[in-house]
Amino acid sequence: MIAVQTPQGARPLVEVEDLVVTYGGVRAVDGVTLSVAAGEVLGIVGPNGAGKSTLLAAIGGQMRPERGHVRLDGADITRLPPHRRARRGVVRTFQDTSEFGRLTVFENLLVAGLGEQGASLVAATLGARAQGRRTAVAVARATELISRFELDHLRDAYAMELSGGQRRLVEVMRCLMREPRLLLLDEPTVGVAPHLSEQLRHEYRRIAASGVAVLMIEHVLEVVEAVCDRVIVMENGAVIAEGSFDEVMQSKAVQDAYLG
Amino acid sequence: MSFYIATVVVIFGIDVLAAWALNLQYGLAGIPNFAFIVFQAAGAYTAAILTLGPMTASSAQTYIGGAHVPFVVGLIASMAGGAALAAVVGAFAMKRMRADYQAAILLILALILNQFVTTDTSLFNGTSGLANITRPLGSLINPNSTGWQWAYAGLVWALCAVVLFVVQRLSRSSWGRALRAQRDHDAAAAALGCNVVALKLQVFVIGGAIAGLSGGLLVFYLQAWNTGTWGYEETLAIFVSILIGGVANNWGVIVGTFLVQIVFVEVPNLLPQFGYIGLVDALEWIVIGLLWMIAIAFRPQGVIPERRVRAARLGAGAPIRAVPGEPPSRAASRPVGSAQQVPLGAAGPVSGSSEQ
Numbered sequence: 001m002i003a004v005q006t007p008q009g010a011r012p013l014v015e016v017e018d019l020v021v022t023y024g025g026v027r028a029v030d031g032v033t034l035s036v037a038a039g040e041v042l043g044i045v046g047p048n049g050a051g052k053s054t055l056l057a058a059i060g061g062q063m064r065p066e067r068g069h070v071r072l073d074g075a076d077i078t079r080l081p082p083h084r085r086a087r088r089g090v091v092r093t094f095q096d097t098s099e100f101g102r103l104t105v106f107e108n109l110l111v112a113g114l115g116e117q118g119a120s121l122v123a124a125t126l127g128a129r130a131q132g133r134r135t136a137v138a139v140a141r142a143t144e145l146i147s148r149f150e151l152d153h154l155r156d157a158y159a160m161e162l163s164g165g166q167r168r169l170v171e172v173m174r175c176l177m178r179e180p181r182l183l184l185l186d187e188p189t190v191g192v193a194p195h196l197s198e199q200l201r202h203e204y205r206r207i208a209a210s211g212v213a214v215l216m217i218e219h220v221l222e223v224v225e226a227v228c229d230r231v232i233v234m235e236n237g238a239v240i241a242e243g244s245f246d247e248v249m250q251s252k253a254v255q256d257a258y259l260g
Numbered sequence: 261m262s263f264y265i266a267t268v269v270v271i272f273g274i275d276v277l278a279a280w281a282l283n284l285q286y287g288l289a290g291i292p293n294f295a296f297i298v299f300q301a302a303g304a305y306t307a308a309i310l311t312l313g314p315m316t317a318s319s320a321q322t323y324i325g326g327a328h329v330p331f332v333v334g335l336i337a338s339m340a341g342g343a344a345l346a347a348v349v350g351a352f353a354m355k356r357m358r359a360d361y362q363a364a365i366l367l368i369l370a371l372i373l374n375q376f377v378t379t380d381t382s383l384f385n386g387t388s389g390l391a392n393i394t395r396p397l398g399s400l401i402n403p404n405s406t407g408w409q410w411a412y413a414g415l416v417w418a419l420c421a422v423v424l425f426v427v428q429r430l431s432r433s434s435w436g437r438a439l440r441a442q443r444d445h446d447a448a449a450a451a452l453g454c455n456v457v458a459l460k461l462q463v464f465v466i467g468g469a470i471a472g473l474s475g476g477l478l479v480f481y482l483q484a485w486n487t488g489t490w491g492y493e494e495t496l497a498i499f500v501s502i503l504i505g506g507v508a509n510n511w512g513v514i515v516g517t518f519l520v521q522i523v524f525v526e527v528p529n530l531l532p533q534f535g536y537i538g539l540v541d542a543l544e545w546i547v548i549g550l551l552w553m554i555a556i557a558f559r560p561q562g563v564i565p566e567r568r569v570r571a572a573r574l575g576a577g578a579p580i581r582a583v584p585g586e587p588p589s590r591a592a593s594r595p596v597g598s599a600q601q602v603p604l605g606a607a608g609p610v611s612g613s614s615e616q
């Protein structure tokens with residue numbers, strides 16, 4: 001097992017310790033330990049089926065690990081359901097885009113912006129005035145984001161009417177509607193046209209610079225190099241290399257396992 | 261004739277109430293409640309036993325409890341009855357599971373409950389059900405007169421107006437939006453902070469309350485509660501009304517209910533019967549089944565689909581950039597209305613940098 005280091009002195013915001021996640025009998029994640037500091041972008045690369053998405057699901061709460069711990073800012077969140085993690089600032093995208101198909105682009109963003117308050121029956125009915133204020137903030141934010149990602153002409157389109165790349169953008173914008181502390185991204189630039197993909201890279205860097213920990217699965221090494229401070233390589237559910245992009249790419253294990 | 265029309269108007273209103281309740285659960289929240297009719301029956305039963313009076317040794321029928329409460333209390337109790345049963349059933353049926361499993365569980369539950377109530381004579385009086393439930397407001401109008409019929413029809417539709425108002429408010433609220441979001445992708449909704457199980461349980465109970473109310477209104481009208489009338493096929497008819505009228509569209513549902521419950525279920529009773537006894541009835545259900553299949557195959561969103569909620573309705577101003585690629589104009593970037601005071605990107609990491 002490779003000891004995972006964070007940048008000098010930075011206290012890790014996220015700590016994953018000896019995580020094991022199985023599907024039936026198959027160990028998709030087999031004893032992964034890692035940490036991400038606030039403000040850091042950690043890239044995860046590795047061949048198909050390496051267990052990257054499963055690792056993300058265990059951190060996001062979509063899957064229960066069989067063993068090990070996930071800590072956010074020192075608090076153990078291993079058993080917390082996803083919506084409770086979201087309230088603590090864990091936000092994610094999915095490998096298969098997860099747009100709300102029969103909601104408009106704008107509504108997709110509002111659901112994200114209002115989050116648990118929006119889903120609260122009491123807040124939505126009895127607290128109508130406060131909800132109105134929250135909605136106004138979310139509306140302003142959504143309007144600005146939609147413009148930034150050049151989707152103004154589609155703001156009233158149903159998400160199911162969008163192209164694959166546009167759906168990806170909506171998913172990322174939903175994350176940006178929130179105030180994440182930990183952002184989990186599963187192949188977040190797949191299908192996005194070059195200039196917007198470029199913009200997304202800046203967006204991730206900017207988010208990290210504001211103190212958010214970012215964990216990003218990415219196959220495109222160019223993106224990994226441009227965005228990630230540190231990279232881990234997974235294979236067969238385990239971390240086989242860890243370090244800066246250059247270090248990792250030169251490691252023998254990676255040359256053998258990943259780059260062939 | 262006026263008497264008959266009033267009957268149809270009453271039944272139509274009650275069916276519309278039921279369809280709105282199911283539309284909240286299925287259309288808005290995606291819960292395939294194939295046990296729907298059970299919650300209507302529960303409301304009806306609650307209302308019946310609370311007005312039949314306490315059971316005495318000479319009572320010809322058996323039931324649970326028994327009291328003499330005023331009509332209004334009976335109606336409120338019918339809502340409570342439907343809601344309470346929904347809370348109990350929802351506590352296990354609203355757990356995270358695949359929608360097709362959920363549909364199967366609810367359908368089986370409906371069949372078991374119907375079987376149980378029909379067979380058990382000590383609690384629910386078996387197939388005989390309950391009779392002699394007194395019509396309300398009898399002291400004001402002769403309950404067998406046409407006048408009473410129309411008065412009751414007015415009451416039913418007044419309640420429809422109230423329920424429509426509530427249902428529309430709920431559907432358009434942020435809560436309704438969260439429900440639609442989890443309907444479309446529950447994992448994503450949860451990952452954005454929505455407690456999906458709580459959302460579904462809440463809408464299930466609210467739907468149960470409205471179902472119960474419709475049952476209460478029905479039992480006071482029919483003066484009887486009969487297990488035979490609460491079969492699962494009644495649920496199918498309500499589903500078809502929604503599928504035809506418009507999933508998650510409460511106005512469309514009125515149209516769908518009219519087509520299914522009035523044109524296909526009521527009108528055939530007026531037609532001259534032909535063939536052997538029960539043939540028309542059977543054909544009726546065949547037609548409803550066919551309508552279901554046609555609706556699903558050709559227009560799964562219904563004739564009048566869910567209304568698109570435009571950003572402008574949510575208080576958003578004109579798009580910052582009307583034409584993609586055009587540089588943002590400062591003046592247009594300020595949203596109108598209540599959002600005006602809020603500086604763009606006031607909170608969190610989204611702030612600033614609209615200049616790309």
Ligand SMILES: Nc1ncnc2c1ncn2[C@@H]1O[C@H](COP(=O)(O)OP(=O)(O)OP(=O)(O)O)[C@@H](O)[C@H]1O
Nearest residue numbers: 023026028046047048049050051052053054055095
């Ligand atoms: N739902 C599932 N049921 C059973 N096994 C699964 C399931 N999802 C993934 N697996 C298995 O778990 C392992 C890891 O899958 P995972 O999706 O985490 O890989 P990945 O690294 O994200 O791959 P990719 O780059 O292709 O997305 C694979 O061997 C896969 O076959």
Ligand SMILES: [Mg+2]
Nearest residue numbers: 052053054095
């Ligand atoms: Mg994956």
